[in-house]
Amino acid sequence: MSDVARLDLHVHSTYSPDSKLRLDAIVGRLAYQGLRGFALTDHNTTRGHAPLAELAATHRAYLFLPGVEVSTVEGHLLAYGVTDAPPRGRPLVETVEWVQAHGGEAVPAHPFRWTHGIGRTVAASAPVRALEGRNGHNSELANLHAEDLAARRQIGTTGGSDAHALADLGRAFTEFDPSVATPDDLLEAIRRGATVGGGKSTGLGGRLALSLRSAALRVGRGFRPV
Numbered sequence: 001m002s003d004v005a006r007l008d009l010h011v012h013s014t015y016s017p018d019s020k021l022r023l024d025a026i027v028g029r030l031a032y033q034g035l036r037g038f039a040l041t042d043h044n045t046t047r048g049h050a051p052l053a054e055l056a057a058t059h060r061a062y063l064f065l066p067g068v069e070v071s072t073v074e075g076h077l078l079a080y081g082v083t084d085a086p087p088r089g090r091p092l093v094e095t096v097e098w099v100q101a102h103g104g105e106a107v108p109a110h111p112f113r114w115t116h117g118i119g120r121t122v123a124a125s126a127p128v129r130a131l132e133g134r135n136g137h138n139s140e141l142a143n144l145h146a147e148d149l150a151a152r153r154q155i156g157t158t159g160g161s162d163a164h165a166l167a168d169l170g171r172a173f174t175e176f177d178p179s180v181a182t183p184d185d186l187l188e189a190i191r192r193g194a195t196v197g198g199g200k201s202t203g204l205g206g207r208l209a210l211s212l213r214s215a216a217l218r219v220g221r222g223f224r225p226v
Contacts, residue, residue, distance in 0.1 A: 004175040006198075007063060007186070009039040010078060010109065010135065010160020011169065015048040019164040023051055026169060027059055033170030037063030039160070041078055041109075044070055044088045065183050069109055070095060075118035076109040078132065078158075081187045092118060096127055105190045107158050110135040111149070112142040123149055130190050133157030134197035136171030143201050156190060159197025172199030 011026060012019035019042075026038060040048050049066045056064045067080040072092040079086055079095075081104035086095050092108075099106040107130045110116065111123040123131060123146070133147040134157065150157045159172040175196045176189050189195050 003178050005036045005063075005178045005180055006034060006170075006173045006175055007037045007039065007065070008033075008035055008161050008163065008170050008172070009065065009067075009080070009107075009158050009174045010041050010069070010132065010162045010172075011038045012042055012069075012162070012164045013040060013048050015040075015045055016042040016164070018043070021164060021166060021169075023048065023055060025166055026163075027055055027062065029166055029169050030062055035170050035173065037065065038169075039065035039067045039078075039080060041067040041069045041080075041160070044068065044085055046083065046085050049083065063180070063183065063186065065186050067104075071116075072118075074122045075111070076116045077118075078107045078109045078160075080105045080107065080190065081183060092122060092126060105129065105187050107132055107190065110138050110142065110146075110162070112145040113138055117142075120145070120149065124153070128155070129193055130156035130158050130195060132160065132197065134159030134172040134199050134201075136161035136163065136168055136199060137202050138162075139203075140201040147197070154193070156193035156195040157197040158190065158195050159199050161199070170199070171202075172197065174198075 013021050068085045070086045071088045072095045074092045079099045082102050086098045096106040108118050111118050131150045158174045161168045161171040163169045
């Protein structure tokens with residue numbers, strides 16, 4: 001795509017137990033990162049949706065897609081366009097069906113990550129219309145595996161930074177046709193497989209730093225899972 005709209009479709013805010021990223025800080029960084037908007041995908045909660053709607057009302061130049069990253073039996077799943085968080089801890093296929101029945105679209109998050117990814121076998125058969133092909137916290141190899149599988153399945157890819165800190169915002173992104181104007185347009189593009197993930201992966205040093213940070217946060221919240 002030469003003329004595209006870029007959105008970061010995997011962003012965590014203070015409503016996630018492992019993020020201190022404020023919504024207003026995210027919005028203030030969008031133009032600098034060349035982003036037209038972002039999806040709010042906090043862990044197993046939609047508590048940030050109401051504040052996000054308030055921001056949308058005052059920042060009409062941007063697109064904000066409400067979402068959630070839900071924990072399934074097999075791994076993490078991004079659910080876009082839902083008003084409530086899907087039940088956590090259910091089988092992935094059941095959760096995908098729940099999301100679609102509630103008018104949303106489901107995309108497996110970082111499917112080839114060792115922790116919280118759904119893995120190749122499940123990703124190859126999951127009844128979804130896109131895979132997260134570019135995750136800003138993934139290794140390049142994991143992202144390439146996801147992109148290759150999506151190509152073989154002939155479905156779309158999405159991209160997102162998986163940002164928990166402002167410096168990561170926009171590291172990975174999703175490219176849409178520039179005609180998209182509403183959250184419903186974004187969902188329809190995902191349904192049609194008309195999205196492409198792009199951006200950077202994270203090297204070994206960066207992933208080790210992220211692992212240490214995650215371990216410290218787990219200790220701080222009493223080892224409760226996200």
